[in-house]
Amino acid sequence: MRVSKEIHEVQKVVKDWTKKGKSIGFVPTMGFLHEGHIRLIQEARKENDKVILSIFINPLQFGVGEDLDTYPRDADHDRNIAEEQGVDLVFLPENATMYPSPLTVEMSVTKRTEALCGKSRPGHFDGVVTVLTKLFNITQPDNTYFGMKDAQQVAVVDALINDHNIPVKLVAVPTVREEDGLAKSSRNIHLTEKERKEAPAIQESLQIGRQIVQEGQKDPSEVIQATQKFLEQRTHGKIDYIELLSYPELESIEEINRPVILAVAVFYEKVRLIDNVIFYEDGEDYTG
């Protein structure tokens, strides 16, 4: 496994692979790898000749008061996982390598960001598309892998790729779950025992919402109400939002007549959990 901090080194390796006809899968991360990341790497490993993992805590996507300084880091752990999973190249640049001087060309995401988590994180997705533009140009992948846990990020990356004709296929990988259905997250360890027992209700409530669409419900507010009622009865967590939006546009709709996302965020004592389900107008799983 190669490890590089240098953009020109990675571009050289990639050019060499491309000339040899090797397909490249790319998994961008901010490190501190967990089971969700491993699933992304495994998907990339299955589908490509070469796999590149990037580890870069992108300062541009952190807002004022967000946890840039305390964001968890564990370089040795990450490197071991990458090695075990058969990654070919790890790119872990310094800040000064990625942002040597203030940017002249700035990017902003003007749609798909006003709902869900985006509305409380202004500028976050501007930073995401900027770093991804750079990373895609550096790694030149055929395929790139993102987890559906952050469905809004997937929707924004989808827009970036389409708007700019980036020659990469976006692979959205299903959320990895515990046996009881709770979406895996490094934050789950901060749940109390009682909260942990209640938390699977988040995913259950989303499935309830989906089920009533399957049974013919077309009214988003009815679906949201049923989801909320179910969830409130089963957890003491405070609901931050329950939203039902068109997918991937993430726009409010009056009738469920196209693919939609039903998404929930719940505050527990020390942690906020998110989850979502995406389905067609008949309630069947969305497959892109």
Next chain:
Amino acid sequence: MRVSKEIHEVQKVVKDWTKKGKSIGFVPTMGFLHEGHIRLIQEARKENDKVILSIFINPLQFGVGEDLDTYPRDADHDRNIAEEQGVDLVFLPENATMYPSPLTVEMSVTKRTEALCGKSRPGHFDGVVTVLTKLFNITQPDNTYFGMKDAQQVAVVDALINDHNIPVKLVAVPTVREEDGLAKSSRNIHLTEKERKEAPAIQESLQIGRQIVQEGQKDPSEVIQATQKFLEQRTHGKIDYIELLSYPELESIEEINRPVILAVAVFYEKVRLIDNVIFYEDGEDYTG
């Protein structure tokens, strides 16, 4: 010579060339090709296995009241020139192909645009970097060719490539000139006979400015004054601007102690002409 209107067709051809180890030179244009463009194509032809020419009048870079509708077009003429010059692939997309829906990710150029022609064309370079990002992703070139006549555009493209780590080399091609030094332009035919006789003074005045730097002058305002004095004595055209700025940053400077651009724009009766010279602090030609 292949001609294509389709993004996916071009991306397929390019992928095939890349796998075969062919180098690709790319010349983006808005068509109505003249000698300046031909020089760009010839440079690309010399330095690459394959040459792609794009012809696309990019609506995004035209401001309100600018001449998008009356911008000259001559598809047959352009195709003949491309064929004669040995272009391998002409990409001429429709508007609806390049912009099938409103953009979600927008780009803006926040530096290098407040001086020279940029200050009177707000948003122009935002449109330029957007279309070039798309075109670079579609054509995946090793080298791309721009004329130094529009030095500000070259400076902005340089920033785009650096900021986003685009794996392409920017080749800035010297301005093509008439025998008497006047920069070639399709607009020159709109000069009266008298104006045409005076117009070479634009380039001469820039060389005067450069010469006094060669002789030791470090003060930008002295250089500008000498250039202006020379030019005013030799032409009836109205000077729009004479600016001396750092290059490629295009920032005002107090002392000539780095590469600089000395640039002029002159209004004649029916046409506005621009020209520039770029040199080091000792007055020697800038070579990048």
